[in-house]
Amino acid sequence: MDDLTLARAIHVVSVAFWIGGVYMVTMVVLPMVHQQNTPEDKIRVFEGVEKRFSLQARALVLLAGLSGFYMVHKLDAWDRYMSVEFWWMHAMTVIWALFTLALFVLEPFVLHKWFHKRVNENADTAFRLVSRVHIIALTLSIITIIGAIYGAHG
Secondary structure (H helix, E strand, O other): OOOHHHHHHHHHEEEEEEEEHHHHHHHHHHHHHHOOHHHHHHHHHHHHHHHHHHHHHHHHHHHHHHHHHHHOOOOOOOHHOOHHHHHHHHHHHHHHHHHHHHHHHHHHHHHHHHHHHHHHHHHHHOOOHHHHHHHHHHHHHHHHHHHHHHHHHH
């Protein structure tokens, strides 16, 4: 197996697990959280999953970014960023950048405190907002994945 094939395999598996995790949180965990009766139960369920997945998500986002950068470099495909035809590469980069910002900067330094304050004020409103953000992130990610599959395969 050559290095480009290995990078592509790492990239696809990383994205599959990362966005699959986002799907799981959005479509399974958050609806389960909404069914909990007390704010304490909502936080317990949500943070129980989040703690287990956040480290994995960070590693997967890093692997996706490194392997993606490597493929663009190895293929000398930088000029694709100058063409609308390769919109899916722009989308992949933007999605990756947003998740990187969220996972490595916003969540640990801003969102964690903000979230707990909002939950203490009104848990239902806080979790509805979290659900909306996850639905938007998931939708944009799915559109990007579909575009990347079509784009990569002509």
